[in-house]
Amino acid sequence: MNTLPSQGLVLTYWIPVVGIGSPIQDVEVPLTDVLNYQTNVVFLGFAAFTSNSAPFITIPDNVVSQMTLQAGQTQTNVQQLQAAGIKVLLSVQGSNGYGWDGVSDNSAFAQWVQTNIIEQYGLDGIDIDNEWSNLPESTQSFMNTVGTLRSVLTGSLLTKALWDDLPYFKTAVAEGNPNAGSYLGQLLDIGSSMAYGDGYQAQIGFIQSYHNVMMDGVRVGLGWNQLAIGAQAGPPPPYGSWMTPIDETYQLAQWCVEPASSTKSTPPILGMMLYTFSQDIQQWTYGPQNSPSKMYPNADDHQWQRTIIAGFLGEPQPPD
Numbered sequence: 001m002n003t004l005p006s007q008g009l010v011l012t013y014w015i016p017v018v019g020i021g022s023p024i025q026d027v028e029v030p031l032t033d034v035l036n037y038q039t040n041v042v043f044l045g046f047a048a049f050t051s052n053s054a055p056f057i058t059i060p061d062n063v064v065s066q067m068t069l070q071a072g073q074t075q076t077n078v079q080q081l082q083a084a085g086i087k088v089l090l091s092v093q094g095s096n097g098y099g100w101d102g103v104s105d106n107s108a109f110a111q112w113v114q115t116n117i118i119e120q121y122g123l124d125g126i127d128i129d130n131e132w133s134n135l136p137e138s139t140q141s142f143m144n145t146v147g148t149l150r151s152v153l154t155g156s157l158l159t160k161a162l163w164d165d166l167p168y169f170k171t172a173v174a175e176g177n178p179n180a181g182s183y184l185g186q187l188l189d190i191g192s193s194m195a196y197g198d199g200y201q202a203q204i205g206f207i208q209s210y211h212n213v214m215m216d217g218v219r220v221g222l223g224w225n226q227l228a229i230g231a232q233a234g235p236p237p238p239y240g241s242w243m244t245p246i247d248e249t250y251q252l253a254q255w256c257v258e259p260a261s262s263t264k265s266t267p268p269i270l271g272m273m274l275y276t277f278s279q280d281i282q283q284w285t286y287g288p289q290n291s292p293s294k295m296y297p298n299a300d301d302h303q304w305q306r307t308i309i310a311g312f313l314g315e316p317q318p319p320d
Helices: 031-036 061-067 077-083 106-121 139-152 200-211 246-257 303-313
Strands: 009-014 018-020 025-027 041-049 087-093 125-128 157-162 190-193 227-232 271-275
Touching (some): 061 077, 139 157, 246 271, 271 303
Parallel strands (some): 157 190
C-alpha cells in the first residue's frame, strides 16, 4: 500500500465482456485501455469459488488471457498496467454452494492462492466479493479464512467489496487461527462500497458506518484512508435507477477529498471505486443503449472515470 496515494485514489473493476441493450450486444473493452486514464487499482472480474479443495477457484479464460503472454507480446496486459504503476488484483466471488463463508481448509486455501494466483500470475493481491454463493452467512468461518489468507499474503493487497456485511466487521478471528483476535478492518487494505444508487447522503452515511464499527468501546472499523465510495456508470432513469448519476458522482468525488471542517465531520477518505471501467462507455451509459452514434469507442467514453478525476482535482465537471 505504501506505493499508492493516501487520498484521491481511483479504483475500478474491469470485466471481459459487457452485454448491452436489447437484443444484447457484447462489447469487449480492452484492459489496456485503462492506461489512457488515471487509475491506481484495477480489479479483474471475476473469478469464483467452484470447489472445496484445490483448485478452489476457477478463473475465466478471458481473464487468464490478460495475465498470460499472448502471441507477439513481451509483456502481459497485466504487466503493462503494473509497469505504469497500477496495482492489479483478482476479484473472487462465490458460486452456487461455494464461497468465502464455506472454506473448510483455510491453510490449504491460503497457500493455494499464494502459489497459483499471486505467484503464478504476478498479481498484486486479492479482492473479496462474497456474493452469489447461496451459502448460509457464517461470519466466524469467513473471518477465520481471511485471517489465514492475510497471514500468507504478507506482501499483497487484500481488499473487499462492501455491501450488507457489517456483521463480518464485528466478528474477530477465532483463537487457534492466524491473526486470532483481529477484526476485518485491521486485516484489509481497502474497502469499497457498492451502494451505488442510494443517493448522495446515503452513500456518505454508508461509508461512515464501515469506519464507525465499535467493539467493546474500541473502534475496529476501516480507517478513513482505507475507504472508497463506489459509483456505477450507467444510463439515467428510468433505464438505470440503481446506477450512480453522473452529477452525484462528481459531488461524491469532491466530498472524498474535502478536508474536515465546520460543515464536514470527516477528513478526506482514500478515494472512489468505479464499477466498471468496461461499462463506462457511452454505448452502455446512454439511454437508450446501443444508440448508433454512441457505439464504442467514441470520444465521450469513460465519462464517469473522467468525472471522478475532475472532482478530485477541483476542475469543472466534464460535459455529457
